[in-house]
Amino acid sequence: MNSIYRDGRDDQPKAEIPAILLKPETACKSLSMSRSTLEKNLFPNGLRIPYFRNGSRLFFDVASLQEWARRQIAKQQEGAA
Numbered sequence: 001m002n003s004i005y006r007d008g009r010d011d012q013p014k015a016e017i018p019a020i021l022l023k024p025e026t027a028c029k030s031l032s033m034s035r036s037t038l039e040k041n042l043f044p045n046g047l048r049i050p051y052f053r054n055g056s057r058l059f060f061d062v063a064s065l066q067e068w069a070r071r072q073i074a075k076q077q078e079g080a081a
Helices: 024-031 035-040 062-080
Strands: 052-054 057-061
Touching: 024 035, 024 057, 024 062, 057 062
Parallel strands: none
Antiparallel strands: 052 057
16 A cells, blocks of 8 residues: 555545634634735724734634624614514
8 A cells, every 4th residue: 555645654644634723824714714814803993803813924713704794684674674
């Protein structure tokens, strides 16, 4: 059996662990918005998309983004009614 690893290990690849934190690029894809729209809506005068910083890097919690998206949809539905 040929190893799929460069170092010759023969163990099977592990199941993919679902991400709980997203980088900005992945958050943009998840929310179907551009990077500039995402960044514009991080600040208090925007839509206040939840995020946190680790040094200079931004991260987005998947559960928080999902809840934020649900609230945005509910607001739009209330406004349309």
